[in-house]
Amino acid sequence: xxxxxxxxxxxxxxxxxxxxxxxxxxxxxxxxxxxxxxxxxxxxxxxxxxxxxxxxxxxxxxxxxxxxxxxxxxxxxxxxxxxxxxxxxxxxxxxxxxxxxxxxxxxxxxxxxxxxxxxxxxxxxxxxxxxxxxxxxxxxxxxxxxxxxxxxxxxxxxxxxxxxxxxxxxxxxxxxxxxxxxxxxxxxxxxxxxxxxxxxxxxxxxxxxxxxxxxxxxxxxxxxxxxxxxxxxxxxxxxxxxxxxxxxxxxxxxxxxxxxxxxxxxxxxxxxxxxxxxxxxxxxxxxxxxxxxxxxxxxxxxxxxxxxxxxxxxxxxxxxxxxxxxxxxxxxxxxxxxxxxxxxxxxxxxxxxxxxxxxxxxxxxxxxxxxxxxxxxxxxxxxxxxxxxxxxxxxxxxxxxxxxxxxxxxxxxxxxxxxxxxxxxxxxxxxxxxxxxxxxxxxxxxxxxxxxxxxxxxxxxxxxxxxxxxxxxxxxxxxxxxxxxxxxxxxxxxxxxxxxxxxxxxxxxxxxxxxxxxxxxxxxxxxxxxxxxxxxxxxxxxxxxxxxxxxxxxxxxxxxxxxxxxxxxxxxxxxxxxxxxxxxxxxxxxxxxxxxxxxxxxxxxxxxxxxxxxxxxxxxxxxxxxxxxxxxxxxxxxxxxxxxxxxxxxxxxxxxxxxx
Numbered sequence: 001x002x003x004x005x006x007x008x009x010x011x012x013x014x015x016x017x018x019x020x021x022x023x024x025x026x027x028x029x030x031x032x033x034x035x036x037x038x039x040x041x042x043x044x045x046x047x048x049x050x051x052x053x054x055x056x057x058x059x060x061x062x063x064x065x066x067x068x069x070x071x072x073x074x075x076x077x078x079x080x081x082x083x084x085x086x087x088x089x090x091x092x093x094x095x096x097x098x099x100x101x102x103x104x105x106x107x108x109x110x111x112x113x114x115x116x117x118x119x120x121x122x123x124x125x126x127x128x129x130x131x132x133x134x135x136x137x138x139x140x141x142x143x144x145x146x147x148x149x150x151x152x153x154x155x156x157x158x159x160x161x162x163x164x165x166x167x168x169x170x171x172x173x174x175x176x177x178x179x180x181x182x183x184x185x186x187x188x189x190x191x192x193x194x195x196x197x198x199x200x201x202x203x204x205x206x207x208x209x210x211x212x213x214x215x216x217x218x219x220x221x222x223x224x225x226x227x228x229x230x231x232x233x234x235x236x237x238x239x240x241x242x243x244x245x246x247x248x249x250x251x252x253x254x255x256x257x258x259x260x261x262x263x264x265x266x267x268x269x270x271x272x273x274x275x276x277x278x279x280x281x282x283x284x285x286x287x288x289x290x291x292x293x294x295x296x297x298x299x300x301x302x303x304x305x306x307x308x309x310x311x312x313x314x315x316x317x318x319x320x321x322x323x324x325x326x327x328x329x330x331x332x333x334x335x336x337x338x339x340x341x342x343x344x345x346x347x348x349x350x351x352x353x354x355x356x357x358x359x360x361x362x363x364x365x366x367x368x369x370x371x372x373x374x375x376x377x378x379x380x381x382x383x384x385x386x387x388x389x390x391x392x393x394x395x396x397x398x399x400x401x402x403x404x405x406x407x408x409x410x411x412x413x414x415x416x417x418x419x420x421x422x423x424x425x426x427x428x429x430x431x432x433x434x435x436x437x438x439x440x441x442x443x444x445x446x447x448x449x450x451x452x453x454x455x456x457x458x459x460x461x462x463x464x465x466x467x468x469x470x471x472x473x474x475x476x477x478x479x480x481x482x483x484x485x486x487x488x489x490x491x492x493x494x495x496x497x498x499x500x501x502x503x504x505x506x507x508x509x510x511x512x513x514x515x516x517x518x519x520x521x522x523x524x525x526x527x528x529x530x531x532x533x534x535x536x537x538x539x540x541x542x543x544x545x546x547x548x549x550x551x552x553x554x555x556x557x558x559x560x561x562x563x564x565x566x567x568x569x570x571x572x573x574x575x576x577x578x579x580x581x582x583x584x585x586x587x588x589x590x591x592x593x594x595x596x597x598x599x600x601x602x603x604x605x606x607x608x609x610x611x612x613x614x615x616x617x618x619x620x621x622x623x624x625x626x627x628x629x630x631x632x633x634x635x636x637x638x639x640x641x642x643x644x645x646x647x648x649x650x651x652x653x654x655x656x657x658x659x660x
Contacts, residue, residue: 052358052360052372052374054105054108054109054360055362057362057363057364058108058360058361058362058363058369058372059108059109059248059249059250059360059361059363060101060105060108060109060110060248060358060359060360060361061109061110061111061112061247061248061250061252061296061358061359061361062097062101062109062110062111062112062356062357062358062359063111063112063114063298063325063327063356063357063358063359064094064097064111064112064113064114064354064355064356065114065115065116065327065328065345065346065347065354065355065356065357066090066113066114066115066116066347066351066353066354066355067115067116067117067118067302067327067328067329067330067346067347067348067349068116068117068118068149068329068330068332068348068349068350069115069118069119069122069134069349069350069351070118070119070120070121070122070123070126070151070349070350070351070481070499071119071120071121071122071123071125071126071127071134071499072085072086072087072122072123072126072349072350072351072352073086073087073123073125073126073133073134073137073351073424073427074086074087074123074125074424074428075089075381076350076351076352078352079483082380082382083382084352084353084380084381084382085350085351085352085353085380085381086351086381087137087138087140087141087351087420087424088416088417088420088421088424089381089383089414089416090141090351090354090381091140091141091142091416091417091420092414092415092416092417093354093379093381093407093409093414094111094113094141094142094354095142095412095414095415095417096407096408096409096410096412096413096414096415097111097356097393097409097410097412098111098142099410099412100393100409100410100411100412101410103410103411103412104410104411105248107248107249108248108249109248110247110248111247112144112145112245112247112252112254112298113141113142113143113144114143114144114145114146114254114298114300114327115138115143115145115146115147115300115327115329116146116147116149116300116301116302116327116328116329116330116346117146117147117148117149117150117152117258117259117301117302117329117330118149118150118151118152118302118329118330119131119134119135119138119146119149119152120134120149120151120152120154120155120181121151121154121499121500122350122481122496122499123492123495123496123499124431124434124435124491124492124495124496124499125424125427125428125431127160127495127499128160128430128431128434129160129427130155130158130159130160130177130180130181131155131177131178131181132180132181132184133423133424133427134181135181135182135184135185136184136423137420137423137424138185138187139184139185139186139187140417140419140420140423141420143185143186143187144187144243144245144254145187145188145189145190145243145245145254145256145300146187146188146189146190146256146300147189147190147191147256147257147258147300147301147302147329148178148189148191148194148239148256148258148302149258149259149302149329149330150258150259150261150262150265150266150302150330151266152178152189152266153174153175153178153262153266153267153270153271154266154267154270154500154501155177155178156174156175156176156177156267156269156270157171157172157173157174157176157177158171158176158177158180159171161501161614161617162501163267163270163500163501164267164269164270165269174267174269174270174271174272175238175270178238179238182238182239188240188243189238189239189240189256190239190240190241190242190243190254190255190256190300191235191236191239191240191241191256191257191258192235192241192242192255192256192257192282192283192285192286193218193256193257193258193260193276193277193278193279193282193283194235194236194239194258194262194274194275194276194277195218195233195234195235195236195274195275195276195277196233196234196235196236196273196274197210197213197215197273197274197275198210198273199232199233199234200213200218200228200233200275201228201229201232201233202225202226202227202228202229203226203227203229204226205229205232208220208225208228210272210273212225213275214275215263215271215272215274215275215276216260216261216263216264216275216276217260217275217277217278218260218275218276218277218278230277230281230285236274239256240256241255241256241282241286242254242255242256242286242290244290244293244294248361250295250296250361251293251294251295251296252294252295252296252297252298253287253290253293253294253296253297253298254298254300255283255286255287255297255298255299255300256299256300256301257279257282257283257299257300257301257302257303257311258276258301258302259276259302259303259330260276260277260278260279260303261276262274262276262302263275263276264596264597264598264599265597265598267592268592268595268596268597269595279301279303279311280311280314280315283299283311283315283323284315284318284322287315287322287323295361295366296324296325296359296361296368297322297323297324298323298324298325298326298327299311299323299325299326299327300326300327301326301327301328301329302328302329302330303328303329303330303331304328304329304330304331304333304335304346305328305331305333305335305337305344305346308326308328308337308344308346309337309339309344312326312339312340312342312344313339313340316339316340316341316342321367321368323342324342324359324368325342325343325344325357325359326342326343326344326345327345327355327357328344328345328346329346331346332348332349333346333348334346334347334348334353334377334378335377336355336375336376336377338373338375341370341373343357343373343375345357345375345376345377346377347377347378347379348378351381352380352381353377353378353379353380353381354379354381355375355376355377355378355379356374356375356376356379356390356393357373357374357375358372358373358374358375359373360372360373374392376389376390376392376393377389379394383406383407383414384404384407385404385407386407390409393409393410394407394408394409395407395408395411396408397413431492434491434492435490435491435492436490436491436492437490437491437620437624438488438489438490438624438627439489439490439491439493439494439619439620439623439624439627440489440623440627440628440629440630441487441488441489441627441628441629441630442484442485442486442487442488442489442629442630443486443629443630443631443632444486444631444632445483445484445485445486445632446459446483446484446630446632447483447632448477448480448481448482448483448497449477450477450478450525450527450530450531451477451525451526451527451530451531451545452531452638452640453533453634453635453636453637453638453639454477454480454533454634455630455631455632455633455634456480456483456484456497457475457477457480457533457638458533458535458634458635458637459630460475460480460497460498460533460619461473461474461475461533461534461535462535463619463622463623464504464535464588464589464615465535465536465588467504467588467612467618467619467622468504468506468588468610468612469586470506470508470536470585470586470587470588471536471564471585471586471587472510472515472534472535472536472537472585472586472587472588473534473535473536473587473588473589474518474532474533474534474587474588474589474590474593475532475533475589475590475593476530476531476532476533476590476592476593476597476598476600477530477531477532477533478529478530478598479498479500479502479530479590479592480497480498480533481496481497481498481499482496482497484497491620491624494616494619494620494623495616498615498616498619499616500592500616501614501616502590502591502592502614502615502616503590503591503611503612503613503614503615504588504589504590504591504611504612504613504614504615504618505588505589505590505591505594505608505610505611505612506586506587506588506608506609506610506611506612507586507587507588507589507594507603507606507607507608507609508584508585508586508587508606508607508609509584509585509586509606509607510584510585510586510587510605510606511581511583511584511605511606512570512579512580512581512583512584512585513579513581514602514603514605514606515562515570515585515587516559516562516570516571516579517602518532518600518602518603519532519534519537519539519541519559519562520541520557520558520559521599521600521602522600523539523541523543523557523558523559523640524543524553524554524555524557525553526543526545526552526553526554527545527552528552528553529553529598529599530598531638532593532600533638534637534638535637536564536565537562537563537564537565537570537637538561538562538563538564538565538636538637538639539559539561539562539637539638539639540559540560540561540562540639540641541557541558541559541560541639541640541641542557542558542560542640542641542642542643543556543557543558543640543642543643544556544557544642544643544644554643556643557643558573558643559571559573560572560573560574560641561573561574565637570583586609587606588612589603590615591611594608
């Protein structure tokens with residue numbers, strides 16, 4: 001795992017490439033022939049398989065959206081054990097739709113392929129070259145524009161095991177890797193709401209100063225001071241606020257809006273000089289600037305509903321025809337909504353799905369025909385059936401025995417690009433020596449959970465506590481990215497569980513007061529942000545999430561008892577045991593949390609005393625030396641009781657789910 005990229009370079013695995021190419025074919029030679037004869041050979045089982053009918057004065061703009069691919073270059077095995085996704089499958093689907101539109105409508109229809117952020121961070125294949133393969137495959141598939149996500153800033157300086165500037169490192173650019181992939185991409189990265197803090201001035205033309213800018217809100221910290229003269233503010237040169245594309249003879253403006261809390265949900269050191277402004281204000285200023293320069297306006301944003309819906313309503317309130325569609329992301333959900341007649345889609349994660357918005361433009365009305373707008377979200381990229389949400393534009397192709405051998409979108413059979421297959425195969429050969437190393441044996445499937453105790457949370461925190469010698473260890477559940485199946489677990493699988501280069505650090509002394517504040521914040525989440533899973537304690541708490549909408553918190557949650565695994569009682573409400581202000585602890589955690597990530601700012605109250613290195617690599621070294629076995633049994637270290645149900649507290653907050 002500690003080998004450099006050059007050391008991992010190996011000769012291309014011909015057998016692997018051949019097997020992958022063969023797996024992309026459909027059936028025997030006679031079946032392949034029948035596929036190539038489609039659409040005559042279509043046996044339609046799911047819908048018309050064809051797109052909208054256009055009047056003589058109408059045009060069609062089709063937006064294909066993805067989001068939160070997280071390095072999903074190859075197909076992924078989902079929770080239902082089905083193989084889906086990958087850039088090869090996406091490219092085949094998009095090309096079919098693009099050709100089908102051309103076949104049916106000629107130059108009166110066109111397609112844009114867009115992504116709502118977080119293209120990186122999630123797989124070894126995408127991380128070992130810090131996103132270069134990811135943008136190469138996205139370029140090959142034909143993306144038109146993307147918005148950065150919070151994880152686009154994770155990689156830091158060039159060096160796949162080093163995600164932030166450290167003493168003795170040659171580079172002093174915290175966005176060196178990100179800039180490299182942007183320079184290689186054949187599509188722009190868009191963000192209208194990202195600014196350099198140091199460029200912000202007041203209305204007298206005087207610099208406000210980085211120290212006086214709230215990085216989360218891109219606002220002046222002191223409300224008594226003047227506001228910001230945004231006309232003079234500077235955006236990073238590696239991002240563009242918008243792009244205008246010509247589609248079906250229409251000018252389509254694509255405006256990027258990044259997550260306003262990016263500074264809290266990426267490696268903080270990499271964005272200290274940036275701030276992320278309110279999306280509504282940023283969009284409206286660009287929209288006014290582009291008046292008369294575009295016909296159709298689309299937001300590509302790294303945030304989802306309900307925040308996206310609220311944003312749309314605020315924009316539309318300023319006037320009609322200001323916005324026509326939104327490609328969203330970040331929350332990893334499959335969603336579609338239509339506030340104020342503006343369609344919004346989001347399509348899960350890991351590159352397993354895509355979504356679609358069809359906008360019909362009337363030349364006579366010079367406007368989008370809202371009643372003809374059509375949208376689909378969460379179209380699963382599988383090869384053997386048309387996913388329910390794609391029934392209107394997908395058909396199956398069967399052989400003489402009635403077996404599904406391929407899909408057709410818009411009546412055009414899906415074909416897989418052999419050059420793209422070979423590109424991925426070559427990249428995989430470069431990590432062949434790393435991927436298969438045994439880490440441990442899973443005696444049964446090992447699950448994660450965002451708010452409750454889980455087998456994976458216990459394994460990771462126990463290993464951290466043992467490896468550091470700390471009394472208590474914490475990891476954030478939002479950083480545990482994948483469940484594990486039963487069987488031998490390899491380094492590549494461990495990587496998917498912990499894809500971030502977060503470092504294990506030791507903090508000391510931490511007071512009992514600070515410890516309890518961290519535990520209480522963890523107890524309050526109903527999924528809005530990830531809880532803290534811990535080793536070294538037994539915690540009982542109560543909360544009520546039944547009255548909450550998904551993603552909210554219970555600010556009335558409370559800790560009932562906290563004791564160490566040795567039996568020392570730190571808090572017991574029923575018995576009247578109160579915290580001892582003199583008691584302190586040695587605590588191990590991740591540097592992301594130690595710097596206040598996911599809102600756990602109380603970690604900063606304890607000094608840093610030791611840096612153990614990249615946590616995943618520490619685990620790999622420990623496990624690999626003598627692979628252990630793990631079962632999925634839980635021990636009750638994080639025990640939830642139902643809080644008596646009452647009215648939702650007015651302090652309950654709704655905010656985006658960090659670190660997704």
